Amino acid sequence: MAAARILIVEDTPSQAELARALLADLGHEIRIADTGAGGVAMALDWRPDGVLMDVELPDFSGFEAMRRLRASGFDGAMIVVTAHGSVSHAVEAMREGAVDFIVKPFAKARLTVTLQNALEKRALAQELRVVKAQLSRDQFHGFIGASAAMQAVYRTIESVAASRANVFITGESGTGKELAAEAVHRASPRRARPFIALNCAAIPRDLLESEIFGHVKGAFTGATESRAGAARTADGGTLFLDEIGEMPLEMQVKLLRFVQTGMVQPVGASRTEKVDVRLVSATNRDPWAEVEAGRFREDLYYRLYVVPIEMPPLRARGSDALLIARHFLAAFAAEEGKRFRAFAPEAERALAAYPWPGNVRQLQNVIRNIVVLHDGPRVERAMLPPMLLRASPAAAEGTLPEPDPMPEPAPLPVPEPVLVAPPSAVSLSAPAESAPVPPPAPATGFSWAPTGEPAVETLAALEKRHIQATLAMTAQDVPRAASLLGVNPSTIYRKLQAWKAEG
Amino acid sequence: MSAIDAEIAGQLAADLPVEDFVRILRTFERDLLRLSHDLDQAVAIRSLEQYRRTAHSLAGAAAAVGAKRLEKVARIAMDATSATDPREVAAAIQLEAKAALAELAALADDPPG
Numbered sequence: 001m002a003a004a005r006i007l008i009v010e011d012t013p014s015q016a017e018l019a020r021a022l023l024a025d026l027g028h029e030i031r032i033a034d035t036g037a038g039g040v041a042m043a044l045d046w047r048p049d050g051v052l053m054d055v056e057l058p059d060f061s062g063f064e065a066m067r068r069l070r071a072s073g074f075d076g077a078m079i080v081v082t083a084h085g086s087v088s089h090a091v092e093a094m095r096e097g098a099v100d101f102i103v104k105p106f107a108k109a110r111l112t113v114t115l116q117n118a119l120e121k122r123a124l125a126q127e128l129r130v131v132k133a134q135l136s137r138d139q140f141h142g143f144i145g146a147s148a149a150m151q152a153v154y155r156t157i158e159s160v161a162a163s164r165a166n167v168f169i170t171g172e173s174g175t176g177k178e179l180a181a182e183a184v185h186r187a188s189p190r191r192a193r194p195f196i197a198l199n200c201a202a203i204p205r206d207l208l209e210s211e212i213f214g215h216v217k218g219a220f221t222g223a224t225e226s227r228a229g230a231a232r233t234a235d236g237g238t239l240f241l242d243e244i245g246e247m248p249l250e251m252q253v254k255l256l257r258f259v260q261t262g263m264v265q266p267v268g269a270s271r272t273e274k275v276d277v278r279l280v281s282a283t284n285r286d287p288w289a290e291v292e293a294g295r296f297r298e299d300l301y302y303r304l305y306v307v308p309i310e311m312p313p314l315r316a317r318g319s320d321a322l323l324i325a326r327h328f329l330a331a332f333a334a335e336e337g338k339r340f341r342a343f344a345p346e347a348e349r350a351l352a353a354y355p356w357p358g359n360v361r362q363l364q365n366v367i368r369n370i371v372v373l374h375d376g377p378r379v380e381r382a383m384l385p386p387m388l389l390r391a392s393p394a395a396a397e398g399t400l401p402e403p404d405p406m407p408e409p410a411p412l413p414v415p416e417p418v419l420v421a422p423p424s425a426v427s428l429s430a431p432a433e434s435a436p437v438p439p440p441a442p443a444t445g446f447s448w449a450p451t452g453e454p455a456v457e458t459l460a461a462l463e464k465r466h467i468q469a470t471l472a473m474t475a476q477d478v479p480r481a482a483s484l485l486g487v488n489p490s491t492i493y494r495k496l497q498a499w500k501a502e503g
Numbered sequence: 504m505s506a507i508d509a510e511i512a513g514q515l516a517a518d519l520p521v522e523d524f525v526r527i528l529r530t531f532e533r534d535l536l537r538l539s540h541d542l543d544q545a546v547a548i549r550s551l552e553q554y555r556r557t558a559h560s561l562a563g564a565a566a567a568v569g570a571k572r573l574e575k576v577a578r579i580a581m582d583a584t585s586a587t588d589p590r591e592v593a594a595a596i597q598l599e600a601k602a603a604l605a606e607l608a609a610l611a612d613d614p615p616g
Contacts, residue, residue: 012538012560014531018515018567021523056559083563083581105511105566108518 003027004049004119009039009065010081011058015104019052019081022108023115034058036065043069048076050119053098055082055089066096075126077118081106141183143176144327145320149312153180160307161187166259168304169282171311173475174361177282178242180309184280185238193237196230201246208251210267212239213258219268231264235275244304245283245290252297259303279304314356314363324360325351328367329379336490338375346381353392358476365478372493464499467492506602507610511569516615528611531568532604538564539600542580546593554589555581561596568607573599 006023010016011034020030031046033039036057043051051069053062066078080093085103093101099118102111138146140154157180160167167184169177178197185195203211210219214229230239241247247255258264259279263272281304283290290296314321325343333340343351356362366385374383381389457465467485471492474480482489516524538561545553558580565574576595579585585592 012534012564014527014534014564015567017530018527021519021527024523054563056556083559083566083578104563105569107514 003029005046006030006115007039007043007046007048007051007076008032009034009036009043009051009057009062010054011035011056012054015054015081019111022111026112026116036060036062040065040068040072043074043076044072047074049122050077050079050115052079052081052102052115055080055084055093063092063096066093066098070097075122077122079114079118138323141186142179143183144324145317146323147312147317147320149317150320153309153311156307156309157183158187160184160309162189163307164278166278166304166306167280167309168287168306169280169309169311170287171282171284172313172359173284174359174477175311175313176360177284177311178240180311181238181240181242181280181282184309185240185278188238188278190237190278194234195238195240196234197240197242198230199242201243205248205251208247209254212241212251212255213264213266215267216269219266223268226266229264229266231258231275231277232266232273234277236277238278238280241279241281243283244281245285245287245296249295249297252300256297256300256303259300314359319352321351321354321356321363322348324363325367328364329371332368332371336371338371339377340371340375340379342378344378344380347379347384350381350384350388350392354388355391361475361477365476368478368489369493372490373497464495467495505606506570506572506599507606508569508571509615511566511571512610513615515568521614524614525611528568528607531564532607532611534564535561535573535600535604539597542593542596546589551589554593555583558592558596565603568603570599570603570607573603 003026006028008016008019008030010019010032013034016032016034020032023030031042031048033042034057036059039051039053039057042048053066055062057065062080062082066080069076069078078098079100079102080089080098081102081104082089082093083104090101099121100114102114137151137154138144140150141157143150143154161184167181169180171177181197182195185191198211200208210223210227210229212230214227214232215223217223217226241255261272262274262276264275265272287296287301287305291298291301314324322343325348329340329343332338351363358365366388369385370379370383467481470481470484471478474484478492479489482492485492515527519527538557541557542554542561545551545557558577562574562577562581565571565577573596576592576599579587580589580592580596
């Protein structure tokens with residue numbers, strides 16, 4: 001058993017010294033208090049693992065001291081030590097929270113065994129509390145979810161966080177891969193150092209090397225200043241390489257060298273520099289399939305795929321969808337100044353029944369859409385986008401009447417994708433993740449000038465096309481598209497609503 | 504009958520390094536002098552609570568070093584149902600304390616083992 005802190009509350013010096021001497025070879029740290037008040041104060045301040053409590057103390061009884069400690073939330077193991085061997089004393093001791101009871105005189109073996117048993121019991125109780133808390137937690141470093149699938153993710157993140165091992169996160173689009181990477185960083189001893197995230201798909205291949213390793217002034221056209229690069233900026237911290245599967249093969253060679261040596265060579269520099277970086281990579285593809293297809297280097301795969309974390313899709317997370325929906329509803333209602341506080345039961349059933357191909361990101365967009373377009377004390381089923389209603393028809397439920405429609409405008413579906421970018425841009429190099437994006441629909445809304453005049457697209461049509469293209473690029477992630485476009489997400493939702501009304 | 508139970512004192516000596524054993528006996532001697540005085544004072548001021556609490560401390564301390572006769576008399580004082588006159592008990596405790604101290608001094612000078 002590991003060394004513990006033991007407090008002896010005893011007013012007779014020879015008794016206190018005797019207990020201390022008998023426990024000496026167990027290696028525990030021992031302190032002595034000679035009054036009830038002193039014992040309580042020392043226990044609350046020093047937080048010992050175990051307390052040997054005399055009953056007869058100068059100011060008040062040991063039982064009273066235990067009562068005060070319990071009332072203050074003290075959770076150390078308390079053992080009553082007394083010259084009274086009566087049953088009533090033993091019963092009172094146990095009632096006040098003692099785990100055991102020793103009658104003076106006691107032999108060394110009796111004292112040490114009793115104490116060790118009490119400490120082991122306490123340690124087990126503490127472990128049980130921790131495990132129970134872990135198994136029932138519904139939030140973890142920004143994640144919301146109490147499902148077994150997410151508990152497994154939390155445990156893996158906690159287990160791996162303290163090590164230097166590289167982490168490889170896989171999962172469908174919108175499952176929270178970047179959040180997982182941040183959680184690994186925040187739970188690690190590197191948390192005070194930088195967390196640098198790079199989306200390999202969003203950076204032109206010519207700039208990727210410079211983005212990761214930096215460059216020196218004049219290294220290439222436009223390099224007017226030296227730049228540190230993500231790897232050096234993340235020194236001592238974590239470098240998150242998102243969409244690692246999109247990294248060109250020639251860049252993979254350079255990354256492999258960096259992973260093997262920890263040395264950074266900025267573009268145009270003749271010298272290398274040692275950095276201490278923990279790598280977390282992510283992809284929504286099957287990394288081994290990419291290796292087999294020749295698109296990802298096998299040696300780099302083995303270097304990066306040390307501890308895998310697979311983010312479960314929302315459809316595999318049970319009632320997490322509702323937990324997350326409630327969280328987003330509260331957040332967006334506060335942000336938009338709306339009254340929403342809850343979902344109607346029929347709305348919750350529809351949310352729970354939908355398979356969420358776009359995962360948490362899609363759920364986030366749906367809730368944002370509802371909050372922007374409606375108002376009321378609760379979200380009714382009629383406010384949900386049609387795709388959710390189709391997946392969970394009210395008639396099929398057959399138990400609850402259809403709620404009264406709200407006076408607000410008819411619900412707008414989560415933006416149906418109108419993809420104008422070539423499919424290859426989505427599947428190969430664009431930052432959008434392809435899995436949840438439905439097939440491209442024909443581009444609409446173009447306005448051509450009459451024959452004979454130069455073909456000029458109206459400003460409104462141009463705006464619509466640009467927003468739709470941005471939405472396609474971001475896998476219909478309205479907040480992200482809004483961020484890229486420099487507008488509020490509400491603006492996009494309102495425009496989508498207007499375009500829908502136009503037909 | 505000896506004032507000190509050889510078996511208990513021997514076990515204590517076996518459980519502890521000799522310097523700890525001697526130190527604890529010396530500490531007990533000081534405790535005994537103080538507690539005997541406190542007991543007399545409790546009798547003098549007729550404080551039953553102090554009398555019983557001091558007797559409890561005496562009994563525990565005496566039991567720990569094997570001062571069985573002293574422990575036995577102290578337990579009479581501890582007993583709330585005892586009809587024995589506290590002055591008589593206090594006098595008996597003083598006698599047993601002296602006997603125990605004499606034997607403990609010898610033990611401390613020449614510890615067993």
